[in-house]
Every structure is written in C-alpha cells, then in structure tokens.
Amino acid sequence: MKPLQHLTILDLSRVLACPFASMILAELGATVIKVEQPGTGDETRGFEPQLAQDSAYYFACNRSKASITVNLRSDEGRRIIRELAQQADALVENFPVGTLARQGLDYATLSALNPKLVYVSCTGFGQTGPYAHKKGYDTVFQAMGGLMSLTGEKGGGPVKPGLPVADLTSGLWVAIAILSALAGRDRTGRGALVDFSMLDGQVSLLTLAAARYFALGEVPPRLGTEHPGRVPSASFRCKDGKYAHITASDQHWAPLCEALQMGTDLIFLNNSARVARRDEVMAAMTRAVEKLTRAELVAKLDAAEVPVGPVNDVAEVLADPQVRARKLIGSFDYPGVGEFKALGLPYKFLGWDDPAIGRPPLLGEHTDAILKARLGYSDERIAALRQTKAI
Amino acid sequence: MKPLQHLTILDLSRVLACPFASMILAELGATVIKVEQPGTGDETRGFEPQLAQDSAYYFACNRSKASITVNLRSDEGRRIIRELAQQADALVENFPVGTLARQGLDYATLSALNPKLVYVSCTGFGQTGPYAHKKGYDTVFQAMGGLMSLTGEKGGGPVKPGLPVADLTSGLWVAIAILSALAGRDRTGRGALVDFSMLDGQVSLLTLAAARYFALGEVPPRLGTEHPGRVPSASFRCKDGKYAHITASDQHWAPLCEALQMGTDLIFLNNSARVARRDEVMAAMTRAVEKLTRAELVAKLDAAEVPVGPVNDVAEVLADPQVRARKLIGSFDYPGVGEFKALGLPYKFLGWDDPAIGRPPLLGEHTDAILKARLGYSDERIAALRQTKAI
Numbered sequence: 001m002k003p004l005q006h007l008t009i010l011d012l013s014r015v016l017a018c019p020f021a022s023m024i025l026a027e028l029g030a031t032v033i034k035v036e037q038p039g040t041g042d043e044t045r046g047f048e049p050q051l052a053q054d055s056a057y058y059f060a061c062n063r064s065k066a067s068i069t070v071n072l073r074s075d076e077g078r079r080i081i082r083e084l085a086q087q088a089d090a091l092v093e094n095f096p097v098g099t100l101a102r103q104g105l106d107y108a109t110l111s112a113l114n115p116k117l118v119y120v121s122c123t124g125f126g127q128t129g130p131y132a133h134k135k136g137y138d139t140v141f142q143a144m145g146g147l148m149s150l151t152g153e154k155g156g157g158p159v160k161p162g163l164p165v166a167d168l169t170s171g172l173w174v175a176i177a178i179l180s181a182l183a184g185r186d187r188t189g190r191g192a193l194v195d196f197s198m199l200d201g202q203v204s205l206l207t208l209a210a211a212r213y214f215a216l217g218e219v220p221p222r223l224g225t226e227h228p229g230r231v232p233s234a235s236f237r238c239k240d241g242k243y244a245h246i247t248a249s250d251q252h253w254a255p256l257c258e259a260l261q262m263g264t265d266l267i268f269l270n271n272s273a274r275v276a277r278r279d280e281v282m283a284a285m286t287r288a289v290e291k292l293t294r295a296e297l298v299a300k301l302d303a304a305e306v307p308v309g310p311v312n313d314v315a316e317v318l319a320d321p322q323v324r325a326r327k328l329i330g331s332f333d334y335p336g337v338g339e340f341k342a343l344g345l346p347y348k349f350l351g352w353d354d355p356a357i358g359r360p361p362l363l364g365e366h367t368d369a370i371l372k373a374r375l376g377y378s379d380e381r382i383a384a385l386r387q388t389k390a391i
Numbered sequence: 392m393k394p395l396q397h398l399t400i401l402d403l404s405r406v407l408a409c410p411f412a413s414m415i416l417a418e419l420g421a422t423v424i425k426v427e428q429p430g431t432g433d434e435t436r437g438f439e440p441q442l443a444q445d446s447a448y449y450f451a452c453n454r455s456k457a458s459i460t461v462n463l464r465s466d467e468g469r470r471i472i473r474e475l476a477q478q479a480d481a482l483v484e485n486f487p488v489g490t491l492a493r494q495g496l497d498y499a500t501l502s503a504l505n506p507k508l509v510y511v512s513c514t515g516f517g518q519t520g521p522y523a524h525k526k527g528y529d530t531v532f533q534a535m536g537g538l539m540s541l542t543g544e545k546g547g548g549p550v551k552p553g554l555p556v557a558d559l560t561s562g563l564w565v566a567i568a569i570l571s572a573l574a575g576r577d578r579t580g581r582g583a584l585v586d587f588s589m590l591d592g593q594v595s596l597l598t599l600a601a602a603r604y605f606a607l608g609e610v611p612p613r614l615g616t617e618h619p620g621r622v623p624s625a626s627f628r629c630k631d632g633k634y635a636h637i638t639a640s641d642q643h644w645a646p647l648c649e650a651l652q653m654g655t656d657l658i659f660l661n662n663s664a665r666v667a668r669r670d671e672v673m674a675a676m677t678r679a680v681e682k683l684t685r686a687e688l689v690a691k692l693d694a695a696e697v698p699v700g701p702v703n704d705v706a707e708v709l710a711d712p713q714v715r716a717r718k719l720i721g722s723f724d725y726p727g728v729g730e731f732k733a734l735g736l737p738y739k740f741l742g743w744d745d746p747a748i749g750r751p752p753l754l755g756e757h758t759d760a761i762l763k764a765r766l767g768y769s770d771e772r773i774a775a776l777r778q779t780k781a782i
Contacts, residue, residue, distance in 0.1 A: 002575070003571045003572050003574055003575025003576075003583070004571055004574055004575065005575075005578075006574075006578050007574070016599070020598070024567065025571075028567075028571045029575075047620070048620055049603065049606045049607055051606055056599075056602035056603050056605065056606035056607075057599060057602065057603075059602050060598040060599045060601070060602035061598060061599070107741065125713055126713075126717055126739070127739070128716065128717065128739075129712070129713045129716035129717050130712050130713055130716055131712075131713040134693065135696055135697070135698045136698055136700065137624075137638045137698050139616075139618065139624055139636050139638050140636055140638060140698050140699065140700040141700070142636070143626065143634075143635070143636035143700040143701065143702045143703065144636075144700035144701060144702075144703055144708070144711070145703070145708060146703050146704065146705050146707075146708040147552065147553060147554055148553075148616065148626065148634075148636065148702050149553070149702050149703060149704040149705070149707075150552075150553020150554060150704075150705070151542065151550060151551070151552050151553040152544075152550060152553075153543075153544065153547065153550060156544065157615075157616075157626065157628065157634060158616060158626050158634050158702045159542060159543060159544060159550050159615055159616060160542070160614075160615070160616040160617075160626070160636075161538065161541075161542050161552035161556065162538060162539075162540070162541020162542040162543075162600075162611070162613065162614070163538055163541060163596055163597070163599070163600065164599065165552065165556060168560070168596050168598075169559070169560060169563060172560060172563035172564065172567065173563065173737055173738075175567050176415065176419075176563065176566050176567055176570065177738055179567065179570035179571060179574060180394045180395055180416075180419045180570060181394050181740070181742075181743070182574065183394055183395055183397075183398070183570060183573065183574065183577075184393070184394025184395065184396075184420075184742075184743060185394075186574075186577055187396075187397050188392075190742055191742060192394065192740055192741060192742030192743050193740065193741035193742060194738055194739070194740055195738070195739040195740075195741075196737055196738055196739075197717065197737060199713060199714075200714075200717055200719055200737035201737040203708055203714055203719055203734060203737070204719070204734055204735070204736060204737045205554055205559050206554070206705060206708060206734060207411070207451040207452060207559075207733075207734050208407070208447075208448060208451045208452070208554070208555065209553075209554065209705050210451070210705060210708075210709060210732075210733070210734050211447035211448065211450050211451035211733065212440065212447050212448075213705045213706065213709065214447065214731060214732040214733070215440045215442055215447035215731075216440055216447075219704045219705055219706045220553070220704075220705055222553065223551075223553070224548075224550055224551070225530075225539065225548075225549060225550060225551040226551075227530065229438070229439055233528075233530055235534065235539065235548065235549050235551070237548065243534075243539075243548060243549050244534070245530050245531055245533070245534035245535075245539065245551075247528045247530050247531060302525065305526055306526070307526040307527055307528050307531050308531065309527065309531040309532070309534040309535035310534065310535060311534045311535075311539050311540050311549045312534065312535050312536070312537050312540060313537065313540040313541075313610045313611075314537050314540070314541070314597060314600050314601060314604045314610055314611055315604065315610045316537075316540075317535070317536060317537040317594055317597060317601075318601060318604065320535070321520070321521050321522075322516055322517075322520045322521055322522040322590060323590075323591075323594055325519065325520030325521055326517055326519065326520050326588065326591055328591055328594055328595070340605060340606075341601075341605040342598075342601070342602065342605070343594060343595055343597060343598055343601050344595070345595060346564055346587055346588060346591035346592040346594070346595045347564075347568055347585055347586070347587055348517070348518070348519075348585070348586040348587075349572070349583055349584065349585055349586075350498065350583060350584035350586075351572075351575075351581055351582060351583030351584060352572070352575060352583050
C-alpha cells in the first residue's frame with residue numbers, strides 16, 4: 001500500500017512541469033488520470049528521440065498514470081471532464097490563462113459541482129500581473145528568475161544549468177500545492193484554487209541570494225564552480241582530464257592539506273583568510289590536484305573525510321555504486337519498445353510500500369475503462385463519442 | 392486560515408535543505424518547532440553577512456518558525472524531544488546516519504511513543520549503501536548527481552548552477568515526503584519513516600536526461616545556454632552588453648525572423664533543419680540581436696509573441712514588474728535589524744489565506760512558552776533545566 005492510494009488526480013496538463021508533479025503523486029500511490037487530446041495526445045509523445053509511437057521525453061514524466069482521450073473543444077468532451085472532476089480530489093492544469101474558463105472548466109464551474117475539489121493552475125507568469133498572457137518556457141524562467149545570471153564562468157556570459165530546473169522545480173512546487181490544499185480540505189471539507197506561476201516558483205528559489213542582496217545591496221556575480229563565501233569550494237581538473245568537486249569547511253582544511261601534500265604554507269588559514277587569499281589557495285589546490293587522477297583524489301579525500309565528489313556525467317551517475325545500491329534505476333515494459341529503464345523517486349519508506357516505477361500509458365489506453373467504471377457509460381455511448389471524435 | 396494550520400512539525404534540522412522544507416510548511420500554516428543547540432543554535436546564524444546576532448542566510452530559510460533550545464546530549468534534553476514528538480505530526484532531521492539512534496531519538500523509539508508520527512530523515516547519501524557515512528554538501532551532490540557535468544560552455548569545464556540547487560530541491564522533495572506520509576497517516580492512523588537522500592533527490596531530477604541516455608546511449612555534453620534539441624533556444628548578447636534568452640518553436644520562427652528583420656534565407660526552416668544548421672542560425676541571430684538593446688529586443692519579440700526574457704541579475708529580478716505585481720517580496724521586522732525584506736512562497740490561494748512572510752525566531756525565543764504550554768513544565772523546572780544547560 002502506498003501513502004496516496006486514496007487520491008484521484010485529474011491531470012489536464014502537458015509537457016514537463018505538471019506532468020512531473022503528477023508522476024510523483026502517481027508513484028506515491030495516487031490514481032492520476034491524464035487527459036489527452038484524441039489523435040495526438042501530450043505533444044511530448046512526438047518529441048525526439050522517438051520510441052515506438054512515443055518518446056523518451058514522454059516516458060520521463062508520465063509513468064504510473066492512466067490516459068483518457070477527451071476533446072475539450074466538444075460539448076460531450078467537456079461534460080466528461082466535469083463528471084470526472086466531480087469524483088476527483090484534485091485537478092491540475094497548465095493551459096494559458098483563461099483557456100479553461102472559456103470552456104466552462106474553470107474553478108468556479110467545477111467547484112460548484114464538487115466543492116471539495118482542489119484545483120491547481122500552473123502558468124508561466126500567473127493568473128494576474130502585466131505578464132499574465134506572456135509566453136514562456138523553462139529557459140525563459142531560468143533567465144528572468146535570476147538563475148542564469150548567477151551561472152557561468154567568472155567574467156564570461158551567462159550559462160544555462162544543464163537541466164530544466166524551472167520546469168522540474170515547478171513540478172515539485174505544484175506537488176506541494178496539491179498536497180497542502182488537500183490536507184486543508186481534509187480538515188474543512190472545502191477545496192481550493194491555487195494559482196501557481198513558474199516565474200514565481202523560480203524567483204522563490206532565490207531566497208538565499210535575495211537575502212544576501214537585501215543585506216548587502218551587492219549583485220552576485222558568476223563564479224564558475226566557486227562559492228562566494230567559501231574557499232575551497234570548486235571543481236578541479238585532475239591528471240586524467242576528469243573533474244572533481246571539493247568543498248571544505250575549517251575542520252576539513254588541515255586534513256585536506258595533508259592528504260594532498262600541500263605543505264604548511266596555507267594550512268593555518270581559516271575560511272575568512274582563505275576567501276581573502278582565494279587566488280593563492282585555488283592555485284595551490286589546482287597544482288596539487290593535477291598530480292592525481294580523479295579516482296586517486298576522491299579516494300584520498302574520502303579517507304580524510306573531506307567532502308569531495310566526482311563531477312559525474314550522466315553515464316557515470318547511472319553507474320555509481322551508491323545509485324545502484326539505493327536501487328534508483330528500475331524499468332518498465334512498453335508495447336513495441338520492450339524493457340525501458342527509468343529513475344525512480346528518491347524515497348524509501350518504512351510503513352508504506354516504496355514508490356515503484358510503473359509504465360506510462362499508451363495514448364487513450366484507459367479511455368473505455370474510465371468511462372465505464374467511473375462514469376457508468378455504456379459501450380454504445382462510448383462508441384458514439386468515438387464516432388463524433390469527442391474522445 | 393491556512394491549509395496546514397492543523398499540523399505541528401518538530402524540526403531537528405539545520406543549515407539549508409530541511410530548514411527550507413519546514414519554512415515552506417510553516418508559511419502554509421504549520422506550527423514548526425525548530426530545535427536548536429543552546430548557545431549557538433543553527434550554525435547558519437553565524438554565517439556572513441551578519442545582521443544583529445543572526446544572518447541573512449538564517450533569515451532566508453527559517454521564517455515563521457518557533458525556536459526552542461534543547462541540548463540533545465543531555466538526558467533531560469532528549470526527554471523534552473521525546474515529549475514533543477509525542478504531540479507532533481511530523482519530525483524532520485538531517486543528522487549524520489546513526490546520530491539520533493545513539494541518542495534514543497530514532498524512529499523506532501519515537502514511533503513506539505507516538506505511532507502516528509511521520510519521521511523524515513534527510514541525509515547526504517541515505518541510510519544505506521556504500522556512501523551512507525560519506526560527507527557531502529550541496530555542491531558535491533550537484534557534482535555527483537550529474538547536474539554540473541551538464542552545465543558549462545561548449546568545450547569548457549563544468550560550471551556550478553548559481554543557486555544551491557541540490558539543497559533547494561531537496562527541501563522541496565522533503566516537503567512532499569512529509570505531506571504524502573501525513574496524507575497516508577490520515578487514512579490509516581499509522582505514521583511512517585522516510586529515508587530521503589540528497590544525492591537520490593538530485594539524481595531523480597535527471598529524469599529527462601536519463602531517459603534520453605537510456606534511449607540513445609549518448610552522454611549529453613555541455614552547451615552553454617543552448618538546447619540539444621531546439622534551435623534557437625539560447626541567450627544572446629545585446630547592443631548594451633545585456634543578455635536576453637530566446638526560445639522558439641516552429642510557430643514562433645517566422646514571426647521571430649520578421650521581428651528581427653533577419654531576411655528570408657532561413658525563415659522556412661523547421662526545427663529539425665535549424666538544429667542541423669545550428670551554427671548558421673545562431674550566427675544570423677547573433678548578428679540580428681546585437682543591433683538592439685535588450686529592452687528593444689524584448690519589446691519586439693513580446694509583440695511578436697515569441698518567448699523571450701531578459702537574463703535578469705538578482706537586482707533586476709527583484710525590481711521586475713511582474714514580481715512586484717505578484718507581491719512576491721515582503722518583509723518582517725527583526726529585533727536589532729528592523730525591517731528586512733524576503734521572498735514569499737509562489738502560491739496564491741482562493742479558499743485559504745495566502746502564505747505570508749513571517750519573522751524568523753530569535754535563538755530559543757519560544758523555549759519557555761513551548762515547555763509551559765505544550766509540556767506543562769513549571770517555571771522552576773524550566774529554571775533548573777536552564778541551570779544544567781539542558782535548554
């Protein structure tokens with residue numbers, strides 16, 4: 001049994017942020033009904049690289065869900081959504097502001113039918129404000145939210161973090177919103193509307209950088225792999241051309257100097273002094289590290305209990321002994337593809353079954369089953385809906 | 392009223408990831424009791440830059456909590472924790488593996504006293520596996536989890552994303568864990584233990600990159616601000632030296648070419664063709680963009696409905712009209728500091744009060760009140776505990 005087994009989430013979202021949120025809830029036990037456009041479905045099914053009729057992208061954030069095809073532009077399709085919303089605990093959607101209101105599927109309409117419904121709208125910039133109707137994607141939020149300005153080589157241009165950080169963190173924020181509003185509903189019996197904006201989500205993550213700015217008025221610069229207030233905290237190139245990241249507080253510094261045979265010139269400096277003499281400390285460490293392979297360096301610093309880690313590429317991450325020991329990698333079988341690997345959720349439970357990797361649904365795989373079991377539709381009615389392309 | 396107003400979280404965590412998680416829950420309404428070491432408290436209170444007796448760092452992730460000082464090395468202190476845990480909905484901790492077990496404050500002990508307790512342990516590498524006792528910090532997880540290998544200039548070394556992404560996303564994952572386990576508890580009356588690892592959390596975020604690797608076997612390289620499968624999606628330098636990020640799907644491409652007066656040589660290329668002729672497209676765009684200031688560029692592309700955003704530095708983010716309109720910036724009054732600004736949570740509710748920015752607690756500010764009101768301790772008993780440095 002899983003902790004969210006009692007929940008049903010009606011998922012009208014597409015692409016990455018919200019589908020990632022609902023996948024998390026699905027693998028924690030919730031029944032997630034993914035609503036897709038008949039014929040095409042979630043546009044990520046068509047992204048490269050393709051796998052049978054679907055894609056790696058689609059697989060990455062739609063596991064363990066059910067799929068129903070519903071044409072939201074048809075009256076009968078909208079009626080299906082209203083009927084499903086009457087039975088759902090939560091609805092999540094990421095249409096442009098106003099889209100679902102025009103289709104009679106906004107919170108006002110659905111909460112009148114189901115006052116317990118939690119309805120989470122995730123948009124680029126929110127339901128209000130001067131940019132409410134502006135278009136945006138992950139990288140635009142990373143840019144506008146400040147993350148990109150903080151990322152890059154010293155003196156160089158901005159760099160984009162190599163993951164869709166705005167999308168992924170929005171997914172996490174949305175999952176928290178759904179669970180929080182449901183927790184409140186369980187006490188009061190009342191649902192809620194949550195207006196979440198991806199730009200707001202990204203800006204909220206500036207919390208530390210903003211506090212520093214509010215305190216000092218200094219705009220933080222780009223620092224490569226270094227840290228504004230800690231030396232050393234940086235990636236260093238090893239003899240074999242691979243990189244390792246080392247970060248040391250005062251209690252690690254003397255063991256680090258000894259492990260790397262750096263002599264005693266710098267060993268008595270505390271962090272403030274090391275920050276003041278950053279160039280000198282970094283140069284000494286660069287010289288010490290480049291004599292060692294990455295494996296040698298990590299072994300020496302691990303033995304000295306200095307925080308260190310290889311800068312792993314994706315293949316190295318997936319082969320890492322700890323990642324393997326924690327059984328983060330699993331797989332599912334997909335029609336026409338066979339076994340396909342995936343990364344699971346980062347939780348181990350005592351008291352519940354652990355999250356398990358489930359198969360993503362084929363487009364519309366559960367349409368008939370959902371219409372029959374949840375809404376009591378007959379085969380004839382379903383055939384007629386299919387005839388008119390409502391499903 | 393706020394959605395989590397019925398919850399009490401006993402927070403034995405320090406520094407960033409878990410304090411960020413509990414701050415989110417606190418501003419959604421939960422009562423968070425932050426347990427701190429008498430005398431010093433959370434070590435981040437001592438970080439630079441200092442503000443009165445505390446720090447900007449501490450302010451950034453401890454708002455809206457209560458603080459109690461308890462010496463976990465004293466029998467009486469541990470007794471206080473056990474008594475508070477009997478009344479708490481959830482406990483969150485980020486001590487090294489085994490620390491709380493040695494102090495009789497592990498899940499086995501506390502769940503025997505309170506079977507409904509949700510207990511979330513957040514460690515660097517998890518409770519199990521070969522690295523269970525290895526030290527780590529945010530940047531080590533960013534390195535080992537693959538994010539840093541994906542971030543940087545083409546052909547250059549790895550770059551660290553400019554926010555503590557591993558810490559912040561761990562905070563979001565931990566908040567989801569707490570809320571999920573509590574949702575399950577509300578159905579069954581049984582608590583749970585959650586073993587969350589920051590490395591696992593970081594690795595889980597590779598979901599898309601890993602799916603691509605599992606599909607193709609290719610290790611993704613660093614791409615600066617570019618995107619592996621979309622052209623253009625990149626930051627460009629404008630006439631005034633500022634950068635803007637532009638990302639265009641096929642429907643945006645012709646409007647973009649027209650808005651930037653790029654001529655018709657490239658206007659008929661679809662995304663696949665643009666990816667194939669990446670250098671040529673990027674060069675044409677670079678030439679077009681460098682004729683315009685950032686403000687001119689953004690205005691033109693906004694008018695053409697092409698996704699674009701300035702690469703804002705922290706000061707620009709905080710002055711942005713949308714950030715202002717969404718009222719993300721608020722403030723609190725802190726003794727000895729006065730008004731201090733902060734970024735709130737990215738949610739607007741209908742049905743609940745919005746999250747509001749609260750003041751972080753002074754060290755031990757609520758010790759007496761909590762011991763009296765929750766545990767019924769007398770003034771004499773509290774004085775004696777203070778005498779023996781148990782609190």
